[in-house]
Amino acid sequence: MRLLLFFTLLLILQQNAWSQDSTRVVKKDSTFSLQKHIPSTATKRSALIPGWGQAYNKQYWKIPLVYGIISIPTITYIYNNDMYSKTKFAYEARFKEASGDASDVEKIDPVLKNLSASSLQSYRNMFRKSRDYSMMWFVLTWGINVIDATVSGHLKEFDITNDLSLKIQPTYLPQFNQAGLSLQFHLKNSQSR
Numbered sequence: 001m002r003l004l005l006f007f008t009l010l011l012i013l014q015q016n017a018w019s020q021d022s023t024r025v026v027k028k029d030s031t032f033s034l035q036k037h038i039p040s041t042a043t044k045r046s047a048l049i050p051g052w053g054q055a056y057n058k059q060y061w062k063i064p065l066v067y068g069i070i071s072i073p074t075i076t077y078i079y080n081n082d083m084y085s086k087t088k089f090a091y092e093a094r095f096k097e098a099s100g101d102a103s104d105v106e107k108i109d110p111v112l113k114n115l116s117a118s119s120l121q122s123y124r125n126m127f128r129k130s131r132d133y134s135m136m137w138f139v140l141t142w143g144i145n146v147i148d149a150t151v152s153g154h155l156k157e158f159d160i161t162n163d164l165s166l167k168i169q170p171t172y173l174p175q176f177n178q179a180g181l182s183l184q185f186h187l188k189n190s191q192s193r
Contacts, residue, residue, distance in 0.1 A: 058071025
């Protein structure tokens, strides 16, 4: 239900953003102007909500990938945090049991009941470490989402016409007595034709 609400909110925000889209022609006082695509807008949107920058760049196919990748550390965080809480409680109950208070031993999770206090302490530390790593991976994947939106935003208007060419040819430098390769870039101006 929350996911459906989230995607609905994302769609509403995207519809409001269409008025600022890069490919939209806006009529101003009987003249037409083409608005530019702004990469920083994609960056800001993707930093706020994952996938929003990809939607601004019109790369809708990336949105499920973004949520799929971000969901992995989220799920591992939830699992590790739950197990950390259970092992912490079990360890504290075993510690109290050693000092004479066995009231919490019955509340220990059945999977953890047969473990010793030292094993519980080891598992507790392992789940806490894994939980912390999950948070780090979540932040990292969110950052990769922002970087992807930024790079795609910058490449949105990259010139891919045939006016760009590269010529590779062998060359010989007599002053150094060396052979090598020569790379020549030719940028043809479309107005000079």
